[in-house]
Amino acid sequence: MTTTLTIRGLHTTIGTSQILHGLDLDVAAGRTTVVLGRNGVGKTTLMRSILGYLDHTGELTFRGASLAGLPTHQRVRRGIAYVPENRDVFAGLTVAENLRLAERRGAEPRYELVFDLFPELKQRLAQTAGSLSGGQQQMVSLARGLLVESHLLIVDEPTKGLAPRVVKEVVAVLRAVREQSTLLMVEQNLMAAGELADDVVILSEGRIAKTGDRRILANREELRRYLSVARSAEHGVD
Amino acid sequence: MDTFFLILATGLSVGALYYLLASGLSLIFGLMDVLSFAHGALLTFSAYSAIMTMNWFGAASTGALLAAIVVSTLVGGAVAFLVEWLFLRPMYARGHLSQLLVTMGIGLVLIAAVTIGFGPDPRSMPLPDNVSGSIDVFGVLIPVSALVTVAAALLLHAGLMAFLRRTRHGLIVRAGVENADMVRGLGIDVAKSFAMVFTIGGLAAGLAGALALVYVRAGTPHLGDTYLIYAFIVIVIGGIGSLPGTLIAAALVGLSQQFANHYLTGGAGDLLVLALLALMLLARPQGLFGKTGRIV
Amino acid sequence: MTTSRIVKPVALAAVAVLLALVPYTWFPGFGLLPDYTGAAGSLSLLSKVMIMAALAVTFDLLLGQSGLMSFGHVLYFGVGAYAFAMLLAYTSLTFWVAAALTVLLTAGLSLLLSLVALRVENIAYSMVTLAFAQVGAVAVARNYFGTGGESGLRLPTEKIPALFVGLQNTPNVYWFSLATLAVVVTAAALVVRSRFGLSLRGTRDNALRMRVLGYNVYGLRLAVSVVASTLAGLCGVAYVVTIGGTDPDAVGLMLALSLIFMVVIGGSGSLVGAAIGGTVYAFLDMRLPAVGDGLDAGSVPPLVAHLLGEPDLLLGVIFLIVVFVAPKGIVGIAEAAVAKVRARRAGPLRVVLEEDFR
Ligand SMILES: Nc1ncnc2c1ncn2[C@@H]1O[C@H](COP(=O)(O)OP(=O)(O)OP(=O)(O)O)[C@@H](O)[C@H]1O
Numbered sequence A: 001m002t003t004t005l006t007i008r009g010l011h012t013t014i015g016t017s018q019i020l021h022g023l024d025l026d027v028a029a030g031r032t033t034v035v036l037g038r039n040g041v042g043k044t045t046l047m048r049s050i051l052g053y054l055d056h057t058g059e060l061t062f063r064g065a066s067l068a069g070l071p072t073h074q075r076v077r078r079g080i081a082y083v084p085e086n087r088d089v090f091a092g093l094t095v096a097e098n099l100r101l102a103e104r105r106g107a108e109p110r111y112e113l114v115f116d117l118f119p120e121l122k123q124r125l126a127q128t129a130g131s132l133s134g135g136q137q138q139m140v141s142l143a144r145g146l147l148v149e150s151h152l153l154i155v156d157e158p159t160k161g162l163a164p165r166v167v168k169e170v171v172a173v174l175r176a177v178r179e180q181s182t183l184l185m186v187e188q189n190l191m192a193a194g195e196l197a198d199d200v201v202i203l204s205e206g207r208i209a210k211t212g213d214r215r216i217l218a219n220r221e222e223l224r225r226y227l228s229v230a231r232s233a234e235h236g237v238d
Numbered sequence B: 001m002d003t004f005f006l007i008l009a010t011g012l013s014v015g016a017l018y019y020l021l022a023s024g025l026s027l028i029f030g031l032m033d034v035l036s037f038a039h040g041a042l043l044t045f046s047a048y049s050a051i052m053t054m055n056w057f058g059a060a061s062t063g064a065l066l067a068a069i070v071v072s073t074l075v076g077g078a079v080a081f082l083v084e085w086l087f088l089r090p091m092y093a094r095g096h097l098s099q100l101l102v103t104m105g106i107g108l109v110l111i112a113a114v115t116i117g118f119g120p121d122p123r124s125m126p127l128p129d130n131v132s133g134s135i136d137v138f139g140v141l142i143p144v145s146a147l148v149t150v151a152a153a154l155l156l157h158a159g160l161m162a163f164l165r166r167t168r169h170g171l172i173v174r175a176g177v178e179n180a181d182m183v184r185g186l187g188i189d190v191a192k193s194f195a196m197v198f199t200i201g202g203l204a205a206g207l208a209g210a211l212a213l214v215y216v217r218a219g220t221p222h223l224g225d226t227y228l229i230y231a232f233i234v235i236v237i238g239g240i241g242s243l244p245g246t247l248i249a250a251a252l253v254g255l256s257q258q259f260a261n262h263y264l265t266g267g268a269g270d271l272l273v274l275a276l277l278a279l280m281l282l283a284r285p286q287g288l289f290g291k292t293g294r295i296v
Numbered sequence C: 001m002t003t004s005r006i007v008k009p010v011a012l013a014a015v016a017v018l019l020a021l022v023p024y025t026w027f028p029g030f031g032l033l034p035d036y037t038g039a040a041g042s043l044s045l046l047s048k049v050m051i052m053a054a055l056a057v058t059f060d061l062l063l064g065q066s067g068l069m070s071f072g073h074v075l076y077f078g079v080g081a082y083a084f085a086m087l088l089a090y091t092s093l094t095f096w097v098a099a100a101l102t103v104l105l106t107a108g109l110s111l112l113l114s115l116v117a118l119r120v121e122n123i124a125y126s127m128v129t130l131a132f133a134q135v136g137a138v139a140v141a142r143n144y145f146g147t148g149g150e151s152g153l154r155l156p157t158e159k160i161p162a163l164f165v166g167l168q169n170t171p172n173v174y175w176f177s178l179a180t181l182a183v184v185v186t187a188a189a190l191v192v193r194s195r196f197g198l199s200l201r202g203t204r205d206n207a208l209r210m211r212v213l214g215y216n217v218y219g220l221r222l223a224v225s226v227v228a229s230t231l232a233g234l235c236g237v238a239y240v241v242t243i244g245g246t247d248p249d250a251v252g253l254m255l256a257l258s259l260i261f262m263v264v265i266g267g268s269g270s271l272v273g274a275a276i277g278g279t280v281y282a283f284l285d286m287r288l289p290a291v292g293d294g295l296d297a298g299s300v301p302p303l304v305a306h307l308l309g310e311p312d313l314l315l316g317v318i319f320l321i322v323v324f325v326a327p328k329g330i331v332g333i334a335e336a337a338v339a340k341v342r343a344r345r346a347g348p349l350r351v352v353l354e355e356d357f358r
């Protein structure tokens, strides 16, 4: 089994506080790795470190080459697509403009694929992204991440704050996506995680506390207690 | 009645000068989070290149003035390009304070260069007669200089809006004003846009330098200082990163200032502008056209 | 930490005593001072230097401690100076009453303006404070309200207590400035060491978290603004006493921006650093022109002398050098050096794993 991304001894400091303390992680090619952990343990920090947003030390090897010293945009051009935690759509820009920003020289934009996955967006191309619902914004954000082909798709809590029906839609899309891509995602919704994960990683205090395959998710009650996530957040997925 | 229109014209042309400086600053700040204190000095520095150009031509012809305006604009752009490349770029990772000090340092050096080259006393700008006079517009005498500055500001606005709305670079700038990090996350090198926007701001400041001379007719090493301050006020009132807001605020500030100075008492205009600013902050901290939630 | 709570005040008190003895000394000035140390010219220069140091300390309360990048702090210095000079020039109030009233006035003005300015954050706040200060500068430059315009305002001599008048009383003026510096540093240090100071640093480092924890960030900022401005007003009063009047530079853009430079050159977030920064700046500002003048004698090429005679050029270059070479300022460099020495003495780091505590 090949690994797409290898992380060794990742230390990340934000301001004066160290968030990640020497973290090791392998993301297997063609599989979906789901990261879990209590609020504030550093899941987003891990994703942002991989993307090069945060100063960090340690080795990041992506498809055999080191990412050291590369700025964010070059890491993305190497083939890492990013769908951030709070969707981060450009609210004042139209849906079409949001998508156009994701186009890249030398890569074919896959508009048919995106509109197949999100037929709703096709109707709303001229609408500003800020006027969309949370679920629709999440779709724009995912569509941006999928528009050009990548080797690793990083998705941070795609179902956070969405209505149960929309959670279902998002999970359905990601199920389709995971068939063709390597996925690294944060997902606290255990039902959703259960549907998507091949590998599971649990973070604690800036380190890996536990890794394993999807069977970790079997003991849902225990995990839920540990993560202190409310059950009500998971309605809609079964 | 004539005075009223005259003041209207001066108010608008002062506002136009504010806009020329503020539009660039607003984009620079919106995109890069850099507040450039060098732009006042950039205006001054370019203005002196306009004076030099006029003197080089000898005769104050319209052609010479046009050449001076072009030279001034290009000097502003070139200096801004170099400043961004050599001094600002190493500072992006270092936060506001360092960037601010760098632009302040550059500002001091530019002004000192002007003082060393031309002395601290005012240098007059020779103007062709057809520009220093007034023309009859529907029965009202309007100074040509006012028409020139207002036209320049409107042209710049139209040009910038077209750039922002119709080009990919413009799209990147608009997205970057909202969230530069996310633009990077889509594989785009925002630093290139930074350089471009800073240079555009420099070009606009250079244009403002020449046109400020058309309006005040003499340059001093501190020509740009007051314009810079009012440009800041205009940016805040208009809403940071919004050019239409900046345009309206520039006109508003220019007009209030000139009308109050004339009809109330000298200096009342400055206080009125300040009152406008305070009122705006109390009622709408994000400015006229600024987005809520993005109060920078 | 605990030792520095005692060592620092003692060290500062010792410095104050040494400074108080300067008028009795007669050392050469080595180009830093215009004359021997105890001479009137030197004392008067040192008075101004101490006021700048004090002003920089008041500004550190905003920028260094609270992360408030005000471009308008100079306004309160200027208002302190001008209100005091004008009260003496145009009313029958006595010296000390006018001084007290001035300080109150600065506090009130700061409260009003900060109520508005603090409605916005970050650079918008900077611009707004700058705008406020500029109106003060314009009012002064254009001679509104009898500010005296470009030439400034002279104090009527009969309103100044005799102990501050005349060349032979320069030491008294010097001690007055020193007292101002001492008051400002003490007050600022009390703020920094209090819970209030701790909360301020909290808002500086992470305002959002402080809000979540239930702190009133706006109120904290308002309070520190009023304290810093009031102390700046006091510095303004001392400035008037030192130069016997005021000049428009006291509210100028240049000084407003230079304050930032002072705090950065000294090391942002450290009161002592700010005082050092203010001192360095004041010396540069007042002695650089003399350096240029002194060189005109033909010892260097005329162009170099010409360049050196333009203090803004040197100042601008120094700004750039500081930012590129020493972004953490003088105190930062010193701390890094001390840390290096300590690390060498302490030997290699013993790694303690969290597991050991479980
Ligand atoms: N900009 C910042 N400044 C200071 N501290 C930060 C910053 N961003 C994050 N942190 C801190 O870093 C820690 C990890 O944050 P992170 O966002 O990575 O957590 P997370 O696991 O993604 O949490 P969540 O489940 O809430 O998304 C938190 O304690 C947070 O307070």
Ligand SMILES: [Mg+2]
Binding pocket: A043, A044, A045, A085
């Ligand atoms: Mg997170």
